[in-house]
Amino acid sequence: MARRPNIESATRDRLVQAAMDVFAQRGYHGATVDDIVAASDSSKGAFYHYFPSKQGIFLVLLDQLAGMVEAGVDHAIDREDGALAKVEAALRVVLEVAASHRDLARILLVESAALGPEFEQSRLGIHRRFAALIERHLDRAVAEGSIPAQDTHTSATAWIGAINEVLTQQMASGADLLASLPALRTVLLRSIGARSNGES
Numbered sequence: 001m002a003r004r005p006n007i008e009s010a011t012r013d014r015l016v017q018a019a020m021d022v023f024a025q026r027g028y029h030g031a032t033v034d035d036i037v038a039a040s041d042s043s044k045g046a047f048y049h050y051f052p053s054k055q056g057i058f059l060v061l062l063d064q065l066a067g068m069v070e071a072g073v074d075h076a077i078d079r080e081d082g083a084l085a086k087v088e089a090a091l092r093v094v095l096e097v098a099a100s101h102r103d104l105a106r107i108l109l110v111e112s113a114a115l116g117p118e119f120e121q122s123r124l125g126i127h128r129r130f131a132a133l134i135e136r137h138l139d140r141a142v143a144e145g146s147i148p149a150q151d152t153h154t155s156a157t158a159w160i161g162a163i164n165e166v167l168t169q170q171m172a173s174g175a176d177l178l179a180s181l182p183a184l185r186t187v188l189l190r191s192i193g194a195r196s197n198g199e200s
Contacts, residue, residue, distance in 0.1 A: 012050045014040045016064065019057045024103035028058065028115065055115070058107075059122050065104060066126045069097045073133060083141035084194055087134065088185060091163070094130070095184075098167055099177040109168045127164070131156045138192060148193040155192050162188060 018040035022031045033054050037047050051057040076089035098105040108123060135156035141147045166184050170177050 011040075011042055011046055015042060015047060015050060015057065016061060019061055020104065023058060023061065023107060024101070027103075028107045055118065059119065061104070062108060062122055062126065065097070065101060066129060069094055070129070070133065072097060077137070082146065083137050083144050084146045084189070087137045087141065088189075090133065090137065091185060091188065092181060094163060095167075095177050095181055102171070102177070105167065106171045109164065109171055127160050131160045134159050141192075141194070146194060150192065158191065159188055162191075 015036060019031075019036045022035045022039050025031075026035065031054065033044065033047055036054075036057065037044050040047075047057075051060065072093040073090045076093045077086040080086045080089045108126075131153075135152045138147070138150075138152040138155055142149055142152065163184070166180050167177060169175075170180055
């Protein structure tokens with residue numbers, strides 16, 4: 001009995017990993033609970049023990065992806081000196097994770113409108129998490145004197161909007177997400193009164 005929590009955790013993790021693969025291959029609407037159960041080599045009973053529905057496991061998956069981005073951002077930020085360098089490192093991580101999980105990011109950014117209010121609340125919650133992270137580092141950049149004093153909350157929210165729209169357009173057109181990094185970086189840095197490397 002003592003090992004049961006570990007077994008249950010492994011089953012749940014297997015379901016989430018299978019869901020990631022199935023959603024990436026089939027899209028949100030094309031995926032079914034049966035597909036996820038088959039890919040995880042578990043049972044419908046196990047699925048419904050952990051998750052109320054297909055939407056429920058997808059929301060958990062989105063939260064895990066957001067956590068992955070946050071962990072990657074924290075690691076990238078720790079390696080940089082100066083608030084602006086940290087913000088730029090964070091931007092690169094976001095684009096790299098979106099590029100490496102492109103099919104899931106596409107569901108989040110492009111298919112999301114038809115997925116209902118619960119999904120929309122989750123999406124907005126992820127946006128708020130990342131805006132808060134950006135805001136903290138913009139505050140530090142202001143304190144360092146790297147950028148002018150400003151409403152960093154609004155600036156961070158605007159950054160999230162810009163990043164979201166650029167990624168959405170790149171996804172819809174099938175373009176390389178990382179190719180947009182230099183131009184996006186320049187636009188975002190100029191929007192807060194900072195200069196890109198090489199600008200006089």
